[in-house]
Amino acid sequence: MAHILVVDDSDTLRLELATALKQANHVVIEAKDGRDGVHQCESEKPIDLIITDLNMPELDGISMVKEIKKMANRADTPVFMLTTEASQELRADGKAAGVMVWIVKPFNAAKVLPAIDKVVAMKKAG
Amino acid sequence: MSVPADNIAMNQNQILQASHHILTLMERSKEQLERFVDRLPSVFCVSSAQGQVVKGNAELADRFGCQLEGLLAKNLSSLFKPATWTLFAEQMRGVAAGDTSQTSLELPLDASDKDVKTLSWTLRAFDGNTSGSGPLVTIFGVDVSEIRAYERQLSQIFSTIPLGILRVDQHLKVVPPLSAYVSRILRDDHVVGKNLKEVLFAPGWEQLSSLQREYAGNLTSIMGFPEFQYEMIKDNLPRLISIPDPSQTGPKALRWIGINYDPIVQDGVIDGLLLILEDRTEVERMRAEQEARQLSEESVIRRFVEVRRLEPEVRRMVQTDIRAFIDSIGQSLAANDLAQTLRTLHGIKGVSRVAQLTQLKDLAHGAETTLLGLAAAEKASWRQHEGLIAGIVDEWNEVETILAALNAPVGTHKVATQPAPGSLVALAHMESRLKLTVKETAKAVSKDVELSCKWGDVHLPQEVVGKLSECLLHILNNAVDHGLEASTARVSAGKRSAGRLVIHAVRTDKLIEIMVADDGHGINGVAVARSALAKGVITQQEAATLSLQDKIELIFRPGFSTRDAASEISGRGIGLDAVAAAVKSLGGTISLATELGEGTTFTIRFEHGSP
Numbered sequence: 001m002a003h004i005l006v007v008d009d010s011d012t013l014r015l016e017l018a019t020a021l022k023q024a025n026h027v028v029i030e031a032k033d034g035r036d037g038v039h040q041c042e043s044e045k046p047i048d049l050i051i052t053d054l055n056m057p058e059l060d061g062i063s064m065v066k067e068i069k070k071m072a073n074r075a076d077t078p079v080f081m082l083t084t085e086a087s088q089e090l091r092a093d094g095k096a097a098g099v100m101v102w103i104v105k106p107f108n109a110a111k112v113l114p115a116i117d118k119v120v121a122m123k124k125a126g
Numbered sequence: 127m128s129v130p131a132d133n134i135a136m137n138q139n140q141i142l143q144a145s146h147h148i149l150t151l152m153e154r155s156k157e158q159l160e161r162f163v164d165r166l167p168s169v170f171c172v173s174s175a176q177g178q179v180v181k182g183n184a185e186l187a188d189r190f191g192c193q194l195e196g197l198l199a200k201n202l203s204s205l206f207k208p209a210t211w212t213l214f215a216e217q218m219r220g221v222a223a224g225d226t227s228q229t230s231l232e233l234p235l236d237a238s239d240k241d242v243k244t245l246s247w248t249l250r251a252f253d254g255n256t257s258g259s260g261p262l263v264t265i266f267g268v269d270v271s272e273i274r275a276y277e278r279q280l281s282q283i284f285s286t287i288p289l290g291i292l293r294v295d296q297h298l299k300v301v302p303p304l305s306a307y308v309s310r311i312l313r314d315d316h317v318v319g320k321n322l323k324e325v326l327f328a329p330g331w332e333q334l335s336s337l338q339r340e341y342a343g344n345l346t347s348i349m350g351f352p353e354f355q356y357e358m359i360k361d362n363l364p365r366l367i368s369i370p371d372p373s374q375t376g377p378k379a380l381r382w383i384g385i386n387y388d389p390i391v392q393d394g395v396i397d398g399l400l401l402i403l404e405d406r407t408e409v410e411r412m413r414a415e416q417e418a419r420q421l422s423e424e425s426v427i428r429r430f431v432e433v434r435r436l437e438p439e440v441r442r443m444v445q446t447d448i449r450a451f452i453d454s455i456g457q458s459l460a461a462n463d464l465a466q467t468l469r470t471l472h473g474i475k476g477v478s479r480v481a482q483l484t485q486l487k488d489l490a491h492g493a494e495t496t497l498l499g500l501a502a503a504e505k506a507s508w509r510q511h512e513g514l515i516a517g518i519v520d521e522w523n524e525v526e527t528i529l530a531a532l533n534a535p536v537g538t539h540k541v542a543t544q545p546a547p548g549s550l551v552a553l554a555h556m557e558s559r560l561k562l563t564v565k566e567t568a569k570a571v572s573k574d575v576e577l578s579c580k581w582g583d584v585h586l587p588q589e590v591v592g593k594l595s596e597c598l599l600h601i602l603n604n605a606v607d608h609g610l611e612a613s614t615a616r617v618s619a620g621k622r623s624a625g626r627l628v629i630h631a632v633r634t635d636k637l638i639e640i641m642v643a644d645d646g647h648g649i650n651g652v653a654v655a656r657s658a659l660a661k662g663v664i665t666q667q668e669a670a671t672l673s674l675q676d677k678i679e680l681i682f683r684p685g686f687s688t689r690d691a692a693s694e695i696s697g698r699g700i701g702l703d704a705v706a707a708a709v710k711s712l713g714g715t716i717s718l719a720t721e722l723g724e725g726t727t728f729t730i731r732f733e734h735g736s737p
Binding site for chain 2: 091
């Protein structure tokens with residue numbers, strides 16, 4: 001049971017993700033673009049994991065991750081990146097920015113949920 | 127504070143005892159150490175740079191074949207062949223001189239040829255008190271001969287498994303070891319050091335779908351990410367790729383390779399991949415063959431269903447007309463007549479469309495389109511497309527086979543639509559087929575034609591009706607093709623623009639008459655006679671004796687034909703002479719009456735008692 005921040009400008013995708021996560025008993029916080037995502041992180045709410053899209057208005061996914069990583073209390077938060085493009089540079093950029101894992105769209109709950117559990121458990125173990 | 131003298135004495139005693147104790151412990155531990163070293167299954171030795179043994183363990187003594195005490199007299203050189211010793215000594219000198227602090231190498235103890243063991247040697251400069259005997263070297267030697275033997279065996283097993291096993295590092299560069307089969311699968315003996323993309327994906331890059339190309343890209347993207355990144359992405363990796371084989375042509379030119387992956391993980395992060403390659407060419411080929419077989423089976427079923435559901439008149443039309451068309455195509459091919467071939471293909475297409483025989487229609491359409499589409503320059507070599515026509519003939523043969531099977535009475539089962547031979551059949555049964563054909567013919571010559579039939583409830587034996595319908599068909603086609611004028615000509619002649627054909631069958635006490643009338647331009651006896659003369663059907667003398675009616679009836683003579691141009695729909699090699707002969711064989715007669723500008727009527731007469 002984790003607190004997960006979902007950042008995506010597509011309402012449909014956000015809804016799909018949020019539903020899947022809630023069904024797995026996670027608490028979901030939603031943000032509709034990078035700027036919004038940063039705001040959520042600036043608040044005090046608990047966030048165990050961030051799942052974010054790449055292409056978003058206002059602030060794109062990678063830039064958002066860079067900003068979040070600067071925050072003292074959020075620097076360790078694991079980030080999952082949703083990608084469609086095959087371009088390796090984006091994934092490499094994401095990795096450089098601090099993204100832990102990338103997921104191809106459409107996201108496959110059967111694969112992502114176990115990974116979430118694993119990552120959250122790892123983080124709790126310290 | 128002063129210490130009593132006794133205490134001092136006591137302390138000194140204790141100190142002495144303690145020192146003694148320590149010394150004993152040290153001695154004991156030194157003994158233990160030496161015992162330990164002695165019992166090492168490895169060779170342990172301290173020697174001079176020239177190989178003179180200063181200290182050694184029991185294993186070393188064994189090698190020399192002497193006792194421990196005798197080691198001091200030994201030199202390491204006697205354990206090796208001269209060539210081997212040179213290498214060893216070189217390393218010793220380097221270590222003793224301080225060039226390197228430690229070096230390792232593998233060399234066999236091969237002084238004698240039997241019982242040669244390969245050892246992995248580690249040489250280190252001795253860092254203890256050498257007491258003036260010059261620089262010393264510590265030597266450890268571990269027997270690796272068994273390990274190497276196992277490795278060789280494994281490699282042999284490896285190379286007999288028909289799987290290509292290879293590893294790539296985080297840059298997708300192929301690193302050793304790899305199984306021998308890899309070079310067989312990839313047809314490349316020098317895969318090591320090359321990039322996986324170059325070796326595996328580049329050869330068949332053109333054939334790869336964009337999805338597969340994206341999958342290939344995923345391979346690079348997982349490097350450096352945590353272990354479960356692989357879990358997320360493992361379904362999005364290329365699993366089956368094709369590589370063109372330059373040594374083969376045709377269907378064999380493409381080889382299929384199945385790929386399985388395993389991530390190589392270091393410190394929780396993916397830093398390489400294990401790939402297992404499998405030659406799937408045969409499997410893929412069989413799968414493609416099976417698919418083709420299935421498609422062909424489906425077409426067999428469809429063909430059967432389509433033929434089966436043909437109505438009897440349509441079935442008869444199909445049988446006669448298309449057979450005739452096929453024969454005609456054979457002739458036009460032999461005569462290298464592209465125009466005629468095209469017309470016949472068009473005819474086949476028409477009949478199959480009416481009969482809803484889709485495969486035949488599609489084949490005819492395809493052939494027609496291809497031939498029509500030939501540019502002027504290509505027309506001369508149109509025969510190279512003969513294969514298309516062969517396909518049509520094959521399809522027709524299949525249809526005919528089914529038709530024959532359906533027509534033949536099987537045991538007591540008679541196909542319900544066929545009346546028993548000898549039984550009487552209403553002439554009216556011919557109507558739909560006649561109308562269909564007239565429609566097609568009219569369309570082909572761009573005329574507007576109406577056919578009306580009055581059968582008068584006349585019945586004739588089934589065999590007669592069959593032949594009769596052929597005759598009527600021919601007469602009708604003739605009328606449409608030649609007898610009737612084009613719409614414009616008709617209108618200017620004051621006729622209705624649509625040509626009118628009438629079939630009238632009548633039965634009286636004495637006879638049965640079937641009349642086929644058209645309201646076309648009639649038959650010009652004089653022109654007929656002239657043509658017959660020109661064709662040598664009659665002689666000049668004979669021509670002089672003929673009445674007008676005789677001249678008109680010259681069209682029933684064999685060899686006579688008004689068709690000179692090859693634009694005949696009714697021309698299938700059957701002249702009116704054949705019609706006359708057929709009617710005669712049925713026991714009837716055929717005559718005609720004509721009026722120029724008004725039309726022509728053919729009359730077929732059967733006296734009672736005949737047929």
